[in-house]
Amino acid sequence: MYVQEIIRLQPPGGTVFSERLANEPEQITRCNLGLLVDSLDEKERIALETMIQAWSAEKLSVAIREEGSVIGPKLISKHKNKKCICEDK
Ligand SMILES: [Zn+2]
Secondary structure: OHHHHHHHHOOOOOOHHHHHHHHHHHHOOOOHHHHHHHHOOHHHHHHHHHHHHHOOHHHHHHHHHHOOOOOOHHHHHHHHOOOOHHHOO
């Protein structure tokens, strides 16, 4: 009875979870700031990378929030100091 219930809950094709699992290592190699950098076109990416190095984490956090994303100063500091998951490879 329990087994039947599990089979019933499987999505069509049954490949959804294996695909998620296969994609997982790629997803966790970037922190939220790294993902934001990756999502930008070249001009904006260079600007943001310059700001990461030149601006205080607090100031950059406010600027990022005003552009619609929420990334805290702690994460910005970690990314800047290469202590975030972007560097765990
Ligand atoms: Zn990072």
